[in-house]
Amino acid sequence: MNVVYLDNNATTGVAPEVLEAIRPFLTDRYGNPSSMHSFGGSVARDVTRARAELAELLGATPQEIVFTSGGTESDSTAILSALATMPERREIVTTRVEHPAVLNLCKHLARDKGYTVHWLSVDREGLLDMEEVRSKISDRTAVVSVMWANNETGVIFPVEEIADIARDHGALMHTDAVQAVGKIPINLGSSNINFLALSGHKLHAVKGIGALYVKKGTRFSPFIIGGHQESDRRGGTENVPGIVALGEAARLAAQNLEAENSRVRRLRDRLEAGLLSTISASRVNGSTRFRLSNTTNIGFEFVEGEAILMRMDDKGICASSGSACTSGSLEPSHVLRAMGVPFTAVHGSIRFSLSRYNTDQEIQYVIDQLPGIIAFLRSLSPFGRENLAAACIVH
Amino acid sequence: MWEYSDKVKEHFFNPRNVGVLEDSNAVGEVGSLACGDALKLFLKIDPETDRILDVRFQTFGCGSAIASSSALTEMIKGRTIDEAMEISNRDIAEYLGGLPDEKMHCSVMGRDAFHAAVACYRHQPVPKEELEGELVCECFGVTDEQIKRVVEENNLSTIEEVTNYTKAGGGCGQCHEKIAGIIAEVRGQLAQERPDVSRARRPMTNIQKITMIQEVVEKEIRPMLQQDGGDVELVDLDGNRVLLALRGICTSCPSAGLTKAGIEGKLKELVDPDLVVEEVAG
Numbered sequence: 001m002n003v004v005y006l007d008n009n010a011t012t013g014v015a016p017e018v019l020e021a022i023r024p025f026l027t028d029r030y031g032n033p034s035s036m037h038s039f040g041g042s043v044a045r046d047v048t049r050a051r052a053e054l055a056e057l058l059g060a061t062p063q064e065i066v067f068t069s070g071g072t073e074s075d076s077t078a079i080l081s082a083l084a085t086m087p088e089r090r091e092i093v094t095t096r097v098e099h100p101a102v103l104n105l106c107k108h109l110a111r112d113k114g115y116t117v118h119w120l121s122v123d124r125e126g127l128l129d130m131e132e133v134r135s136k137i138s139d140r141t142a143v144v145s146v147m148w149a150n151n152e153t154g155v156i157f158p159v160e161e162i163a164d165i166a167r168d169h170g171a172l173m174h175t176d177a178v179q180a181v182g183k184i185p186i187n188l189g190s191s192n193i194n195f196l197a198l199s200g201h202k203l204h205a206v207k208g209i210g211a212l213y214v215k216k217g218t219r220f221s222p223f224i225i226g227g228h229q230e231s232d233r234r235g236g237t238e239n240v241p242g243i244v245a246l247g248e249a250a251r252l253a254a255q256n257l258e259a260e261n262s263r264v265r266r267l268r269d270r271l272e273a274g275l276l277s278t279i280s281a282s283r284v285n286g287s288t289r290f291r292l293s294n295t296t297n298i299g300f301e302f303v304e305g306e307a308i309l310m311r312m313d314d315k316g317i318c319a320s321s322g323s324a325c326t327s328g329s330l331e332p333s334h335v336l337r338a339m340g341v342p343f344t345a346v347h348g349s350i351r352f353s354l355s356r357y358n359t360d361q362e363i364q365y366v367i368d369q370l371p372g373i374i375a376f377l378r379s380l381s382p383f384g385r386e387n388l389a390a391a392c393i394v395h
Numbered sequence: 396m397w398e399y400s401d402k403v404k405e406h407f408f409n410p411r412n413v414g415v416l417e418d419s420n421a422v423g424e425v426g427s428l429a430c431g432d433a434l435k436l437f438l439k440i441d442p443e444t445d446r447i448l449d450v451r452f453q454t455f456g457c458g459s460a461i462a463s464s465s466a467l468t469e470m471i472k473g474r475t476i477d478e479a480m481e482i483s484n485r486d487i488a489e490y491l492g493g494l495p496d497e498k499m500h501c502s503v504m505g506r507d508a509f510h511a512a513v514a515c516y517r518h519q520p521v522p523k524e525e526l527e528g529e530l531v532c533e534c535f536g537v538t539d540e541q542i543k544r545v546v547e548e549n550n551l552s553t554i555e556e557v558t559n560y561t562k563a564g565g566g567c568g569q570c571h572e573k574i575a576g577i578i579a580e581v582r583g584q585l586a587q588e589r590p591d592v593s594r595a596r597r598p599m600t601n602i603q604k605i606t607m608i609q610e611v612v613e614k615e616i617r618p619m620l621q622q623d624g625g626d627v628e629l630v631d632l633d634g635n636r637v638l639l640a641l642r643g644i645c646t647s648c649p650s651a652g653l654t655k656a657g658i659e660g661k662l663k664e665l666v667d668p669d670l671v672v673e674e675v676a677g
Contacts, residue, residue, distance in 0.1 A: 306457035330565030343429040382435040382453035
């Protein structure tokens with residue numbers, strides 16, 4: 001069975017060009033870029049090129065890029081560096097809807113390290129209240145950490161505007177841009193963002209590679225201490241295949257950004273409209289105005305997400321759910337709860353996230369399959385229709 | 396991704412006995428939309444023989460909730476009520492070739508819905524533990540009586556297991572101390588019933604016993620009570636009678652009986668299974 005992959009916010013397929021680009025580094029060119037001999041040293045030039053390509057995508061300079069193992073390491077590095085370089089400030093401002101990489105780190109810092117964390121709330125559309133943002137950032141704030149785009153809903157936050165507010169108070173600005181990089185234009189050169197975290201496998205590179213942007217002039221305290229790699233900012237022999245993959249993926253993203261965005265957006269909109277019009281009691285979770293072009297999160301009322309995913313899986317369709325049952329925890333997505341999604345819909349919320357590799361035929365297939373799946377599960381559900389029998393019949 | 400058995404998948408994709416039974420004479424309902432799963436069970440019982448002639452279900456929930464409901468209906472159909480009442484949540488899980496640990500609550504939901512339906516049939520409005528128990532987990536509405544039963548029936552020993560089987564403690568986590576107390580209480584009783592299975596203890600002098608009791612009260616019990624605005628003080632030890640005075644909010648708390656039982660369970664578990672707690676006026 002063909003797989004229709006609509007779970008690109010979880011991870012993406014490796015681009016064919018990326019695979020070709022890294023092949024030599026998994027075979028003949030295995031040298032260490034720090035070596036003195038040319039066998040290794042020549043590899044350093046490929047690392048340099050990858051760094052430049054990634055910098056280009058971000059509107060940054062190559063010196064501002066630190067390669068890491070992924071989004072989570074970049075987030076931890078940025079936030080802990082900010083706290084280490086500003087020891088007199090003991091407050092963090094972040095949002096209730098961050099990815100666990102930031103959310104759980106901040107919880108840990110509050111619980112075990114004595115920092116005060118201000119959790120910014122979101123409205124029903126998943127948007128921040130800028131008045132609240134302004135009221136929470138102060139001269140006591142060490143770091144403001146706000147994601148650029150939400151992984152579950154695709155909702156985009158005005159991080160550049162927030163960075164200006166942070167700068168006015170002398171606080172550092174970090175953004176988890178794992179979902180945004182490669183999907184929306186980013187120009188860090190003209191922003192006050194100090195740190196930006198990104199992950200390779202979300203933009204058709206490979207898993208195990210990521211990067212942290214550190215604005216020139218930002219004081220930095222390394223998270224992983226070891227050799228002199230990455231200009232003393234991240235110890236450890238370079239993950240050369242990963243770095244080359246990320247560079248090539250960045251080059252492809254920059255090249256395709258506009259065309260891809262409009263094509264993917266059209267497919268996403270078609271999927272969304274097709275599902276909403278054929279399935280009653282369904283709704284989009286999150287703002288449709290400030291949103292990534294590849295993501296839609298739809299709540300199907302009175303049915304449960306894991307059951308939907310299992311039936312979709314049976315038809316070869318891959319997506320994700322914010323339902324409790326899929327996560328292994330018993331509570332549904334913290335993002336949807338923070339948005340106040342009604343409980344009739346929160347357990348039946350499905351995230352579809354597309355990529356440049358999806359086709360019209362695939363979208364049509366999903367639009368054809370989903371109504372039957374939801375209708376079947378609703379026929380099993382005791383909710384969402386007039387109950388035919390009284391709760392307890394006395395005989 | 397969950398590792399579901401083939402039988403779970405088979406019952407999920409082809410659930411048996413789905414729907415509403417128009418001429419049912421017993422209906423059992425557990426769970427809610429807010430909790431993420433719910434089961435409504437319809438039974439047609441022959442009043443002469445108490446045999447279950449027909450059964451239907453409606454389930455809102457995940458794959459294993461639907462499969463557990465379907466399995467339950469197959470297991471009870473054609474049996475008498477008394478026979479079917481013998482079916483435990485473990486039997487449902489075994490029928491399905493096992494469930495992931497985190498999904499055991501689905502089998503408990505099946506068993507509970509059946510017991511609720513039987514209570515309905517017998518004109519007992521709701522099973523006893525839901526009516527009489529004290530609410531422990533506010534997130535998922537689980538009472539101490541429900542937790543006690545599941546701990547006993549499944550021989551559970553950790554909070555995590557209780558969460559897997561009942562959902563209790565799977566939300567905000569504020570009830571973890573209470574759940575630990577209930578586990579200790581039930582296991583204390585279990586240990587008492589089977590004195591040789593628990594670890595062998597050397598006889599203690601009174602002073603050793605008092606020191607140990609004092610330590611458990613200070614480290615385990617007082618912090619738990621103080622969280623709820625209560626407190627406790629060790630007044631005396633008379634043989635195996637531990638005399639305690641409840642303080643603060645505990646004195647007027649309707650669940651003072653439970654608090655006492657919880658303390659007794661802890662002391663039985665950690666100090667001596669022969670201890671009995673008595674409350675005295677402070």
